[in-house]
Amino acid sequence: MTEPTAAVSTRGLTKRYGSTPALHGIDLDIPRGLVFGVIGPNGAGKTTTMRLLLDIIRPTAGEVRVLGKAPRAGSAALRRRIGYLPGELHLASRVRGRELLAHYAEISGPVRRGAAEDLADRLDLDLSRPARSLSKGNKQKLGLIQAFMHEPELLVLDEPTSGLDPLVQQEFHGMLRDAKAAGQTVFLSSHVLSEVQQTADQVAILREGRIVKQATVAELRETALRRVRVVVEESQVPRARAVLARVPGLEELTTRLDREGAVALMAVLNSHVDAFVKAVATLDVIDVTIEEPDLEEAVLGFYGEDEVR
Amino acid sequence: MKRVLPLFRRTLFDGWRGLLGWSAGIVAILAIYLPVYSSLASNGQFEEMIASLPPELVNTLGYDQIATGAGYVQATFFGLVGLVMISIAAVGWGTGAIANDEETGQLELTLAHGVTRGQLYAERTAAVAVKLAWLGLVAVVMVLALNGPSDLGVEVAPLFAAAGAFVGLGLLAASASIAVGGVTGRRSWSLGAGAAVAVYGYTVNALGNQTEDLNWLHEFSPFSWAYGADPVTEGWDWRIWLVYGVAALFLLVGWLVFRRRDVAI
Numbered sequence: 001m002t003e004p005t006a007a008v009s010t011r012g013l014t015k016r017y018g019s020t021p022a023l024h025g026i027d028l029d030i031p032r033g034l035v036f037g038v039i040g041p042n043g044a045g046k047t048t049t050m051r052l053l054l055d056i057i058r059p060t061a062g063e064v065r066v067l068g069k070a071p072r073a074g075s076a077a078l079r080r081r082i083g084y085l086p087g088e089l090h091l092a093s094r095v096r097g098r099e100l101l102a103h104y105a106e107i108s109g110p111v112r113r114g115a116a117e118d119l120a121d122r123l124d125l126d127l128s129r130p131a132r133s134l135s136k137g138n139k140q141k142l143g144l145i146q147a148f149m150h151e152p153e154l155l156v157l158d159e160p161t162s163g164l165d166p167l168v169q170q171e172f173h174g175m176l177r178d179a180k181a182a183g184q185t186v187f188l189s190s191h192v193l194s195e196v197q198q199t200a201d202q203v204a205i206l207r208e209g210r211i212v213k214q215a216t217v218a219e220l221r222e223t224a225l226r227r228v229r230v231v232v233e234e235s236q237v238p239r240a241r242a243v244l245a246r247v248p249g250l251e252e253l254t255t256r257l258d259r260e261g262a263v264a265l266m267a268v269l270n271s272h273v274d275a276f277v278k279a280v281a282t283l284d285v286i287d288v289t290i291e292e293p294d295l296e297e298a299v300l301g302f303y304g305e306d307e308v309r
Numbered sequence: 310m311k312r313v314l315p316l317f318r319r320t321l322f323d324g325w326r327g328l329l330g331w332s333a334g335i336v337a338i339l340a341i342y343l344p345v346y347s348s349l350a351s352n353g354q355f356e357e358m359i360a361s362l363p364p365e366l367v368n369t370l371g372y373d374q375i376a377t378g379a380g381y382v383q384a385t386f387f388g389l390v391g392l393v394m395i396s397i398a399a400v401g402w403g404t405g406a407i408a409n410d411e412e413t414g415q416l417e418l419t420l421a422h423g424v425t426r427g428q429l430y431a432e433r434t435a436a437v438a439v440k441l442a443w444l445g446l447v448a449v450v451m452v453l454a455l456n457g458p459s460d461l462g463v464e465v466a467p468l469f470a471a472a473g474a475f476v477g478l479g480l481l482a483a484s485a486s487i488a489v490g491g492v493t494g495r496r497s498w499s500l501g502a503g504a505a506v507a508v509y510g511y512t513v514n515a516l517g518n519q520t521e522d523l524n525w526l527h528e529f530s531p532f533s534w535a536y537g538a539d540p541v542t543e544g545w546d547w548r549i550w551l552v553y554g555v556a557a558l559f560l561l562v563g564w565l566v567f568r569r570r571d572v573a574i
Contacts, residue, residue, distance in 0.1 A: 017574055054421045057571035080423035090414035093323065106315040107422040146418075 005068075007032045007154050007185035008053060012062035015048050015209075022048045024209040025062060030202075032153075035176055035186040037200030039193055044206040046189040047087045050156050053187075054084055067153055080109040083147035087158035087189070091139050097127040101146055109150035119145040122171055136163040148175060155179060157188040161195055173199050223271050224293035230265045230280055231258050231287035240265055240283050247279045248272045262286055316419070316429055320436035324402065328440050331398045332447045335391060339451040342385045346378060347460040368518040374539070378461030382452055382468075383541045387475045388532075392511070395444055395479035400503030402440060403486025406433040407567065408499035411490070417573040426568045430491060434560060437483050445476035463541065470545040474535035477552035481531055482507040484556040488563025494572065506531075531555065 008030040015023040023045045030036045038046050051057045052064055055071035055078075064071055069078050093100055098116070105111040120127050125141040134142065140163045147155055161169045176199050179186055190196050196203055197217055205213040215223070228250075232240045237255065244250055249270040258264040264287075269276055273290065280288055312318075321328075349355055355376050359367055367373055371388045374380030386392075407430070410416040419429065449472045456463050486503030493499070510532035517526030517533060527533035531552050538546035 017571075051417070051573070056417055056420055056573060058569070076423040076425050076428070079421060082421070084418070084421040086414065086417050086421070088414050089418070092413055092415065095323070103315065103319050104418075104422060106312065107419070107424050109423065143418075 005032050006030060006065070007034075007067060008036075008187060009065045010049075010052075010063060013049070013052065013059055013064055014061040015045075015052060015057065016060045022209055023052075026206075026209075026211055028204060028211065028214075030185060030187055032185050033180065033183050034201045035180055035188070035199055036202050036204070037196030038187070038189045038204045038206055039191060039196050040189075040206035041191060043208075045209040046206055047158055048209075049206070050084070050087075050158050050187070050189065053156055054079060054082065080150070081153045083108075083150065083152040083155045083157075085143045085147040085155075085157045085160055087162075089139055089143040091131040091134070091142060093131045095131060097125065097129060097131055097134070097142050100131045100142065101127070101149065104146040105149065108146075109152060111150045115149045115151070116145055119148055119175075122175070123168055124171075137165060137168070140164055141168070144172065144175070148179070151182065151184070153184060155184060155186045155188075157186065159190060160188055161190070161192075169195075221293050226269045226273070226293045227289075227291040228267050228269045228276060229287070229289040229291075230283070230285055231262050232265065232283055232285055234261050234263050236284060237263050237265070243279050243283060247276050250276065258286075314432055314435075316424060316432035317436045320406070320433050321439065324405070324436075324440065327398070327401070328443065331394065331444055334394055335444060335447050336451050338390050338394070339386060339448065339455065342390070343382070343452065343455040343459045343461065346381050350376070350378075350381075350460070365519060369515040371518070371536075377542070378456075378459070379463045379467070379542045382461060382463055383471065383536065383539070386448065386452075387471050387541065388536055391448060391475065392478060395441065395475060396482050396504075396507040398444065399437070399441055399479040399483035400486050400500060400507065402437045403483035403503050404490060404496055404499040406430075406437055406483075406487045406490060407563075408486070408490030408494055408496045411494040411573055412496045414573065416494075420572055427564065430487075430564050430567055434484075434487055437487065438480055441476050441479040441483060444479070445472040448472055448475065467541050467544045470543075470549070471536075471541035473545065474540050474549045474552065477549055477556070478507070478510065478531060478535050481510070481552050481556045481559075484559040484563075488559040491563030491567035492570075494570075494574075 006029050008028060010026050010028045013023055013026040013028070026049065038049065040046055048057070052059055053066050053071060055075070058072065066074065066078060067081055071078065091100065101116045105116065117127070123141040123144065125138055125145070131139070131142060144160060147157060161172055164172060176186055188196070188200070200217060202214070202216050203220055204211050230240060230244070241253070244253060244265060244267065247269070249272040250267050251270070253265060253267040256264050256266065269290070359372055359375065362372070371384045375384045407416065410419070420426065449468055452461070452463060452468055453465065455461065482503045485506040486499045489502035490499035510530050513526050513530035514532035517523050517530060527537055534548040534551040538548060540546055540549065
C-alpha cells in the first residue's frame with residue numbers, strides 16, 4: 001500500500017496535546033513530484049500535521065515516513081532535504097535579510113551560489129533591510145526564500161501566500177510549477193480553496209483532526225455541487241417536477257415564476273450530470289442552465305455547516 | 310561553505326550589543342568603586358562607616374572584610390554590584406537561549422533545519438557561557454588596571470579565582486533559565502527560575518552570615534560555595550567546582566527533557 005517512493009506517508013497518525021486531541025489517526029500518502037494541498041478551517045490540524053513531519057512535535061500514536069524515513073530517526077540529515085515555511089513566521093532578528101538567509105543556508109542543505117538572490121529578485125525583496133523591519137508580506141517572502149533556496153526534495157509550506165499581494169502570489173505559483181518541474185514534492189496548506197485549486201494536483205480536506213476527503217482537484221470538481229435551472233411552460237411544471245424528482249443526487253428543488261407563463265425549476269445537483277441531461281431531454285424546455293461547480297461550496301460542505309465562516 | 314558551530318556564532322553575534330552594554334557597565338562600576346578605596350582606607354572612614362551601620366546589614370553585605378583592598382573588591386563588586394549585574398545578564402541570556410526564542414516562534418524555524426536539538430542546546434549554552442566568561446575577564450582586566458592606582462594590593466592568581474567563582478554564579482543562574490526553558494519553553498518560568506536561583510544563593514548566604522546558629526545555611530548556598538573560602542585573597546577553592554557542578558546538572562536535566570518534548574505548542 002505504501003509505495004517506497006512516497007514523499008510523505010502516514011498511518012493512523014494521532015496527536016493529542018494533553019487531553020486535547022488534535023489529529024485522530026490520519027492516513028496520508030503524498031506521491032513524489034506532486035503538489036499536494038491540504039485545506040481545512042483553522043484548528044483542523046494542518047499545522048500539527050506539518051510540525052509532525054519536521055519532528056518539531058512528536059506523534060502520540062501512528063506512523064510517519066518522510067522521504068522514506070521517520071522524522072525522529074532521520075533527524076538533521078532528513079531536515080536538510082526539506083524546506084519548511086511555518087504558518088506563523090516570526091523574524092525578530094536585527095540582522096539583514098541576506099545575513100539571515102546565510103545563517104539558514106548554513107544549517108540546511110547546500111545552497112547553490114546566488115540561489116537566494118535569484119529568489120529575492122523573483123519575489124522582489126530587498127535583502128539589505130533588517131529582517132525585523134520588514135512588513136508581514138516581505139517577511140513571508142524571506143520565509144519562502146529560506147524554504148526554497150536549497151532546492152529541497154520536499155517543501156512543506158504552511159499557509160504560504162498569507163500576507164502576499166496577488167502579484168507576488170502569481171510569482172509564488174510560478175515557483176511551485178518550477179519546483180514540480182524539477183521533481184520536487186510540495187505539501188502546502190491553505191484555508192482558501194481557490195489557491196489550492198490553482199496549484200495543487202491533489203487535495204486532502206481536513207476537519208477536526210480527520211481527513212474527510214482526499215481527491216484530485218478534478219475529482220473534487222466532479223463531486224462538487226452544481227446549481228441547475230430548467231425553465232418550462234407553466235402547464236409542464238407537474239411533469240417536470242416528476243421527471244426531475246427521479247434524477248439521482250438532485251436536491252432542494254424549488255420553483256419560481258420566470259416570466260409570463262413560464263416557470264423556472266431550480267435545484268442542486270451532485271455529480272449525476274448525465275442522468276440530469278437525459279431526464280431534461282424528455283421535457284419541452286425553454287431554457288436550461290448548469291452552473292460551473294463551486295468547489296468552495298463543495299469544501300464548505302465537507303467542513304460542516306457550523307464551520308462556515 | 311559550511312562553517313563550524315553556526316548556532317553558537319549566531320547567538321554570539323545576535324547578542325553583541327547586549328554584551329557590549331554589560332561590559333561597559335562593569336567597567337563603569339569598577340571605575341566608580343575602586344578609585345575611592347585608597348582615600349577611604351587611608352583616613353579610617355571604613356571603620357566609621359561599618360560602625361555606623363547595623364551589624365545585620367554589614368553581615369548581609371559582607372562588609373566586614375572591606376578593610377583590605379581584596380576584601381573591598383569582593384564586598385563591593387564580586388559579592389554585590391557585579392554579582393547583580395552578571396546575574397541579570399545571565400538570566401536574560403539564559404531565557405533567550407530557548408524559552409524566549411520558542412515563545413516568539415523563531416525556535417520552530419531553526420529546529421526545522423538541519424540541526425539537532427542537542428546541538429542547538431549545546432551551542433547556545435556555550436555561547437551564553439562564553440559571554441559570561443567574557444564579563445569575568447572584563448572585570449579582571451579592570452581590577453588589574455586599577456590595582457596599582459587605587460592601592461588595592463590584589464594578587465593576580467586569586468583575582469582569577471574570584472572571577473571564576475563570579476562567572477560560576479552567573480552560569481548557575483543562566484543554567485537554571487536555560488534548563489527551565491528547555492523543559493517548559495515558557496519565558497516567564499525560565500526568567501523566574503534564573504532569578505530565583507540567584508536570589509536564593511544570596512539570601513541563604515546572608516542569613517547564614519547573621520549568627521553562629523545559622524552558619525550551617527552556608528552549606529546550601531551556591532554563593533557561599535563560590536565565595537565562602539575567600540578566593541580573592543586565598544585563591545581557588547574546590548567548592549567553587551560545586552557551583553559549576555550544579556549548573557551542569559541543571560543543564561543536563563534541561564537537555565534530557567528538551568530533546569524529547571514538543572516544541573512551539
